[in-house]
Amino acid sequence: MSAERTNWAGKLTYGATRIHTPSSVEELQDVVARTARIRALGSRHSFSDVADTTGELVSVAGLPPRADVDAAARTVTVAAGLRYGDLAEQLHRQDWALHNLGSLPHLSVAGAVATATHGSGDGNGNLATAVAALHLVRADGELVTLRRGEPDFDGAVVALGALGVVVAVTLDVVPAFEVQQVVYDDLALDTVGERFDEIFAAAYSVSVFTDWAGTTRSWVKHRVGDGDWTPDPAWMGARPADSPRNPVPGMPAVNCTEQLGVPGPWYDRLPHFRLEFTPSSGEELQSEFLVPRAHGVAAFGAVAALAGHIAPVLQICELRTVAADDLWLSPSYGRDVVGIHFTWRKDPEGVAPVLARIERALAPYEPRPHWGKLFTVAPEQVRERYPRLADFRRLRGEHDPDGCFGNAFTGRYLG
Numbered sequence: 001m002s003a004e005r006t007n008w009a010g011k012l013t014y015g016a017t018r019i020h021t022p023s024s025v026e027e028l029q030d031v032v033a034r035t036a037r038i039r040a041l042g043s044r045h046s047f048s049d050v051a052d053t054t055g056e057l058v059s060v061a062g063l064p065p066r067a068d069v070d071a072a073a074r075t076v077t078v079a080a081g082l083r084y085g086d087l088a089e090q091l092h093r094q095d096w097a098l099h100n101l102g103s104l105p106h107l108s109v110a111g112a113v114a115t116a117t118h119g120s121g122d123g124n125g126n127l128a129t130a131v132a133a134l135h136l137v138r139a140d141g142e143l144v145t146l147r148r149g150e151p152d153f154d155g156a157v158v159a160l161g162a163l164g165v166v167v168a169v170t171l172d173v174v175p176a177f178e179v180q181q182v183v184y185d186d187l188a189l190d191t192v193g194e195r196f197d198e199i200f201a202a203a204y205s206v207s208v209f210t211d212w213a214g215t216t217r218s219w220v221k222h223r224v225g226d227g228d229w230t231p232d233p234a235w236m237g238a239r240p241a242d243s244p245r246n247p248v249p250g251m252p253a254v255n256c257t258e259q260l261g262v263p264g265p266w267y268d269r270l271p272h273f274r275l276e277f278t279p280s281s282g283e284e285l286q287s288e289f290l291v292p293r294a295h296g297v298a299a300f301g302a303v304a305a306l307a308g309h310i311a312p313v314l315q316i317c318e319l320r321t322v323a324a325d326d327l328w329l330s331p332s333y334g335r336d337v338v339g340i341h342f343t344w345r346k347d348p349e350g351v352a353p354v355l356a357r358i359e360r361a362l363a364p365y366e367p368r369p370h371w372g373k374l375f376t377v378a379p380e381q382v383r384e385r386y387p388r389l390a391d392f393r394r395l396r397g398e399h400d401p402d403g404c405f406g407n408a409f410t411g412r413y414l415g
């Protein structure tokens with residue numbers, strides 16, 4: 001079985017009868033037009049079966065890797081299969097940047113956008129909020145462009161691959177900027193609960209990592225130019241790390257982006273991991289629940305009460321904040337959220353009962369699970385949490401009346 005037939009973590013073998021890798025948009029249009037059931041495949045980083053199908057898959061990785069900046073419009077139009085890391089380096093050479101990035105730069109642009117992948121930052125929307133236009137091949141093979149401001153555009157951006165195959169994405173860009181990244185050791189868990197808002201408001205992007213077994217640290221990413229800033233020797237009762245850290249305690253920091261407050265380009269500080277290193281061999285599983293900011297502290301407390309169950313099957317837990325957006329299927333639709341993320345050991349049997357406990361504990365706080373990560377929340381509960389789902393279904397009916405792009409996942413959660 002070739003590596004391409006499994007997801008990045010190696011735990012999901014795609015049921016597709018065939019994986020196409022066209023090298024031109026025309027070839028892709030032809031493949032889509034003559035295939036009854038097909039789904040787009042990105043860089044295979046999702047843990048859930050969101051990308052899977054028993055029909056055929058089409059990877060966009062073979063399309064020409066274009067990245068065309070329109071300086072006047074402040075946008076870049078990129079090939080859908082480009083990895084954020086490759087795009088970022090090209091943008092930076094032209095003095096442009098993206099507003100935010102995920103924790104690692106290896107994710108494909110279209111795959112990350114389709115699942116509302118996010119970074120952190122009170123003021124930062126997820127990566128899909130930068131989408132100004134989508135260039136999409138529909139079931140009949142027609143290439144259409146959907147632009148921000150047009151009716152239903154907000155429904156089409158985070159679409160879980162259900163509207164068609166995105167071949168290019170136009171993203172907003174901002175002038176290039178620098179970031180200083182400082183890790184603080186020995187942050188007390190009680191302090192996280194007590195000073196939650198202060199902690200996350202401390203910089204452009206803040207992540208709190210805990211193993212729920214004694215190690216809690218914060219990754220504070222300050223945007224150079226946002227006022228005077230030097231690492232605080234006693235920030236929130238924590239202290240600046242004296243050497244680089246890996247978010248997973250005990251793992252080497254060599255594959256992490258530069259820390260210790262050294263200023264550097266946005267793309268080499270906002271992700272935790274560097275492009276030139278594989279962050280791990282896939283020896284992990286992941287889950288994440290996004291709860292309204294107003295419930296953040298209570299939800300954190302509910303998870304803390306399960307620390308003894310969580311720690312034995314956990315590598316690391318990460319808390320991040322994401323600004324509200326208008327994208328219908330985004331977990332941050334209509335509300336600022338806190339992402340409570342779990343990087344599990346690669347032990348599905350051990351993780352399953354713990355995940356179920358967490359889901360029960362978080363249920364009162366209206367969590368929306370990350371589409372690309374593992375969850376077992378009842379489909380009807382997931383559907384209830386998306387107020388624009390009926391609109392999305394209507395939009396889907398217009399773009400894909402025969403359900404060519406559907407799969408078991410979209411059947412469960414979109415209906």
Ligand SMILES: Cc1cc2nc3c(=O)[nH]c(=O)nc-3n(C[C@H](O)[C@H](O)[C@H](O)COP(=O)(O)OP(=O)(O)OC[C@H]3O[C@@H](n4cnc5c(N)ncnc54)[C@H](O)[C@@H]3O)c2cc1C
Pocket residue numbers: 008039040041042043044045046047050051060080081101102103104107108109110111112113114115116117118119160161162164165166167279286370371372373
């Ligand atoms: C190590 C690791 C770190 C991660 N870090 C983060 C993080 O910091 N923040 C976060 O929010 N998430 C994170 N994730 C989750 C990840 O961002 C999502 O699972 C994302 O969807 C992965 O993108 P992909 O290109 O691998 O997509 P895939 O897993 O290949 O596909 C995901 C979905 O996108 C659709 N899709 C892919 N390409 C296209 C296309 N061209 N047109 C239409 N639909 C398409 C697929 O059909 C599928 O529905 C991480 C995952 C891993 C493994």
